[in-house]
Amino acid sequence: MKRTIAALLMIVMVVALCGCGAKEEKKGAPRKEITKPTIGICFDTFVVERWIKDRDIFTTTATELGANVEVLNANSDAQKQREQVQHCIDEGVDALVIVAVDATVIKDLLEEARSKGIKIIAYDRFISDACVDLYVSFDNTEVGKLMAQAINDKLGDGRKNVLMICGAESDKNVAMVNSGFEQVAKTCGFNIVDKTFIEGWRAENVDTYFQQNPGVLKDIDAVMCGNDNLAGKVVQILAENRMAGEVAVTGQDADLEACQRIVEGTQLMTVYKPIEALAEKAAEMTIDLINGRELNGIPKIDNGYEECPYVTLQQSSVTKENMDEVIIESGFYLKEDVYLNVEVTPNN
Numbered sequence: 001m002k003r004t005i006a007a008l009l010m011i012v013m014v015v016a017l018c019g020c021g022a023k024e025e026k027k028g029a030p031r032k033e034i035t036k037p038t039i040g041i042c043f044d045t046f047v048v049e050r051w052i053k054d055r056d057i058f059t060t061t062a063t064e065l066g067a068n069v070e071v072l073n074a075n076s077d078a079q080k081q082r083e084q085v086q087h088c089i090d091e092g093v094d095a096l097v098i099v100a101v102d103a104t105v106i107k108d109l110l111e112e113a114r115s116k117g118i119k120i121i122a123y124d125r126f127i128s129d130a131c132v133d134l135y136v137s138f139d140n141t142e143v144g145k146l147m148a149q150a151i152n153d154k155l156g157d158g159r160k161n162v163l164m165i166c167g168a169e170s171d172k173n174v175a176m177v178n179s180g181f182e183q184v185a186k187t188c189g190f191n192i193v194d195k196t197f198i199e200g201w202r203a204e205n206v207d208t209y210f211q212q213n214p215g216v217l218k219d220i221d222a223v224m225c226g227n228d229n230l231a232g233k234v235v236q237i238l239a240e241n242r243m244a245g246e247v248a249v250t251g252q253d254a255d256l257e258a259c260q261r262i263v264e265g266t267q268l269m270t271v272y273k274p275i276e277a278l279a280e281k282a283a284e285m286t287i288d289l290i291n292g293r294e295l296n297g298i299p300k301i302d303n304g305y306e307e308c309p310y311v312t313l314q315q316s317s318v319t320k321e322n323m324d325e326v327i328i329e330s331g332f333y334l335k336e337d338v339y340l341n342v343e344v345t346p347n348n
Contacts, residue, residue, distance in 0.1 A: 038095075041097040161191045162191065263339055
């Protein structure tokens with residue numbers, strides 16, 4: 001009888017100890033962490049002022065929405081960008097956001113990315129003949145039209161000898177901008193004296209062009225520039241030849257220095273593109289794609305490989321006349337910064 005009671009007590013003690021151990025194990029077990037989605041955003045360069053804004057706003061928005069963001073800068077090197085895209089794929093990112101240096105160099109990697117379930121977003125630069133889940137940009141054809149219209153308004157019925165200093169030929173947006181510009185140029189009777197592409201969007205290559213074509217300055221009335229960075233170099237060269245302010249110069253991106261040149265009278269216009277809205281929209285839609293949400297009701301564009309959703313934001317022509325309305329009142333820049341080198345009167 002004693003042996004039976006002892007055995008029963010032993011069983012009870014073992015069960016109790018096991019129960020305590022289970023409770024302790026449960027209590028001390030680490031909580032399972034919720035994995036944040038990861039976005040790799042690959043930029044062409046940060047030499048151009050606007051891309052720094054894109055980077056900061058996109059990263060802030062995506063982080064607030066719960067994502068981790070890895071920013072990579074190719075410094076306008078297509079092969080380096082290829083390595084960075086491969087790095088993102090190997091790291092298993094959930095989405096790739098790409099400002100392509102040369103989309104032809106990475107198109108096979110985009111197929112690899114899609115096969116692994118990675119979402120691909122072309123950010124402000126068109127990617128053709130490759131896998132793309134979303135293209136977010138502005139209406140680049142309209143950008144070109146705005147440039148041409150501003151030149152026509154300035155020159156009126158006078159001479160219209162126009163030089164085109166275009167961006168990198170590998171940038172697919174350049175062809176769209178040129179198309180819009182040339183449509184209006186033909187209608188308005190422009191004489192395109194020359195058209196050149198600036199490799200890598202590097203402003204120093206503008207110097208090289210004019211050194212190789214010294215006579216081109218003699219007969220030009222206007223210069224269409226692919227962006228404000230190139231426009232700045234053109235204005236510098238015009239100033240060196242005592243022609244700044246006499247030749248109408250256009251650009252795009254509304255860089256601060258471009259806005260300063262406009263109110264000073266050495267650059268005719270720029271195209272303002274609401275970068276904050278673009279970056280925020282791209283970040284939000286990237287998260288939507290990662291979470292499997294359908295992008296319904298969005299127009300599509302044929303990129304030669306497939307039709308992908310295409311989101312466009314509105315851009316505006318900015319001249320001396322509407323600088324305050326478009327740039328200052330929107331909060332894009334402070335008035336004292338834009339008019340830094342100009343004496344502002346009470347009527348300004």
